[in-house]
Amino acid sequence: MIRFVDATKVYSNGVVGLRNATVKIEKGEFVFIIGPSGSGKSTFLKLIMHEEVPTDGEVYVNGYSVHDMPRSEVPYLRRSLGVVFQDFRLLPNKTAYDNVAFAMQIVEATSREIRRQVPLALGLVGLSKKAKAYPNQLSGGEQQRVVLARALVNNPAVLIADEPTGNLDPKTSWEIMNLLEEINQRGTTVIVATHEKSIVDAMKKRVITLDRGDIKSDEQKGIYFNED
Amino acid sequence: MxxxxxxxxxxxxxxxxxxxxxxxxxxxxxxxxxxxxxxxxxxxxxxxxxxxxxxKRELRLTVFLKIDVSPFHREEFVNFIEEKKEAGIITDYVIISKEQMYEDMKQILEDEVFLKGLTVDNMAESFEIKLANPDDSDELIKQISEFRGVNSENGIGYGKDExxxxxxxxxxxxxxxxxxxxxxxxxxxxxxxxxxxxxxxxxxxxxxxxxxxxxxxxxxxxxxxxxxxxxxxxxxxxxxxxxxxxxxxxxxxxxxxxxxxxxxxxxxxxxxxxxxxxxxxxxxxxxxxxxxxxxxxxxxxxxx
Incomplete structure (x- = not known):
């Protein structure tokens, strides 16, 4: 499903984002990517999304060779991924419904498909009643649910979340994490980059720990690595 | 799409x-x-x-015949003009006779002094020709100047140059x-x-x-x-x-x-x-x- 083979990313300013990473994530897994700021979490996710390409080594995602792929194929790779950000990134001038529908319009879904899928996705994240609200009328947790609905509406094989709870209070964070787990149980691979020690420790999922670009550990049912 | x-x-x-x-x-x-x-x-x-x-459409080609043109050469030229008119190259033409020309001269010169010695016989007959297409003028002028009855040296005038x-x-x-x-x-x-x-x-x-x-x-x-x-x-x-x-x-x-x-x-x-x-x-x-x-x-x- 996702495979890094000796993948290295050195930025043009000389900073090493990721060094000789070899890792494999199977279909249906739930994986935490953890590590301090600058450890390479974001680089790891960016390589999956083809926002960056490895300077060395290989990255395979959902059958695409990310390290060596024509520009024109990038949108198709991204359609096989759902992405959730810390800062939500919703379109402020569109309602919750339209934000989710927009993701389907982009992949040229029919209006019938849109009318069927969008309420389902909003229902899944528990936001059916707020479909007509604009982002600024929603709480942080609700906005992140809309983002989740948008990420899921096209049925991606992999869901990537970069600090999805970074802007949320602990209670709401847990709601979002529970939703991610539910989504994972439906068969979607979920990859979450996070700082939240309590969540990682409690959920007992696979944990890949990064430090200054190196994979420091990769443990099933891991915990947030102790800095002492 | x-x-x-x-x-x-x-x-x-x-x-x-x-x-x-x-x-x-x-x-x-x-x-x-x-x-x-x-x-x-x-x-x-x-x-x-x-x-x-x-x-350009209003422009007329003026052609003077020689003063001593023979009836045969005159006839030759008139036939040519008629031919061109039938072919549609010339839309219309007017003949200004020697007599007419003499009358016009009188009007222009006014003073009898200049008219002394001038008779109708000193005048040349002329043709004012209107072309269907002004662009044909060069070709037509070339043909006209070859007629023996035409004063080709300075008897052909066309205001096209201006x-x-x-x-x-x-x-x-x-x-x-x-x-x-x-x-x-x-x-x-x-x-x-x-x-x-x-x-x-x-x-x-x-x-x-x-x-x-x-x-x-x-x-x-x-x-x-x-x-x-x-x-x-x-x-x-x-x-x-x-x-x-x-x-x-x-x-x-x-x-x-x-x-x-x-x-x-x-x-x-x-x-x-x-x-x-x-x-x-x-x-x-x-x-x-x-x-x-x-x-x-x-x-x-x-x-x-």
Whole structure:
């Protein structure tokens, strides 16, 4: 499903984002990517999304060779991924419904498909009643649910979340994490980059720990690595 | 691209125009001004050309026969002219007889002194010939000068050279106009591309989101291109309205001036017969300016 083979990313300013990473994530897994700021979490996710390409080594995602792929194929790779950000990134001038529908319009879904899928996705994240609200009328947790609905509406094989709870209070964070787990149980691979020690420790999922670009550990049912 | 996607993209593009009112207004106005100048200059050129053409049509070829022309040679020439008239090359001709010429001379010279010694027999018969197409004149003059009955040395006159000079001036005028228009168009393209750049900048977050969701490059680009095309087209329509208003005003003023200057033979064309052509030219230019402007901007600033 996702495979890094000796993948290295050195930025043009000389900073090493990721060094000789070899890792494999199977279909249906739930994986935490953890590590301090600058450890390479974001680089790891960016390589999956083809926002960056490895300077060395290989990255395979959902059958695409990310390290060596024509520009024109990038949108198709991204359609096989759902992405959730810390800062939500919703379109402020569109309602919750339209934000989710927009993701389907982009992949040229029919209006019938849109009318069927969008309420389902909003229902899944528990936001059916707020479909007509604009982002600024929603709480942080609700906005992140809309983002989740948008990420899921096209049925991606992999869901990537970069600090999805970074802007949320602990209670709401847990709601979002529970939703991610539910989504994972439906068969979607979920990859979450996070700082939240309590969540990682409690959920007992696979944990890949990064430090200054190196994979420091990769443990099933891991915990947030102790800095002492 | 599917029809529903096209609809969506056109809607997005139109929304952009409405949302960025100020910038849309500014770039629309540059298109309006550019096309307005284009139109006025074009109309001036059309008017000058049509007046020159009208003058050319009024031009007559004057051919003097030799004073001592034999009846046979005269007959030969008359037959030739008749032939050309039947062929449609000559629309009409008038023969000015020796007697007529003598009478005219009397009128012109007035003073008896100059007329002393001049009799009807000193006069040459002449032909005033009207051509169907002034462009045939060179060929016809060449043929006429070969007739033995024709005073080919200095008996053939045609006022075309003066008009040719006018036409040459018009040509230079056209080149200058084209250069000015090219500059105006570059400015318009630049301003539109700036407008689109600002839209791209204002919507960079949305573009980023679209990229993450997996939008094709074309899906991201088209609304901006459509925005440019719309600005160009709206500019064209507005400019057309202004041009027609300005032209009818100019037409009235010019007609008064020409009448006062006793130049009523010169005429200012009506707008309505050329209105459709002007509109089509405006639309094409407007859309091209808008399209190029937004395309440049999208290519440069929309790094997708």
């Amino acid at each position: 599917k029809i529903r996607t096209l609809k969506l993209l056109v809607k997005e593009g139109a929304n952009n125009v409405v949302k960025n009112k100020l910038m849309s207004f500014a770039s629309t106005m540059t298109v309006v001004v550019t096309l307005f100048f284009l139109g006025i200059i074009l109309l001036i050129a059309v008017n000058i050309t049509s007046n020159i053409e009208a003058m 008009l040719n000079k006018l036409e040459a001036i018009l040509k230079v005028f056209n080149y200058i106009v084209m250069a000015v228009l090219a500059v105006l168009m570059v400015i318009s393209v630049f301003l539109i591309s700036n407008t689109i750049r600002l839209t791209v900048f204002a919507r960079r977050r949305q573009i980023e989101i679209m990229k993450y969701i997996g939008a094709l490059d074309s899906f991201i680009r088209w609304p901006f291109i459509i925005e440019g095309l719309l600005i160009g087209f709206i500019g064209a329509v507005l400019s057309f309205i202004f041009t027609s208003l300005a032209y009818s005003w100019i037409q009235n003023v010019m007609n008064v001036i020409l009448t006062n200057l006793n130049l009523a033979t010169l005429s200012i064309l009506e707008f309505s017969p050329v209105a459709l052509q002007i509109f089509v030219i405006y639309s094409i230019f407007g859309v091209i300016i808008g399209g190029i402007g937004s395309f440049l901007s999208v290519r440069k600033h929309l790094n997708v």
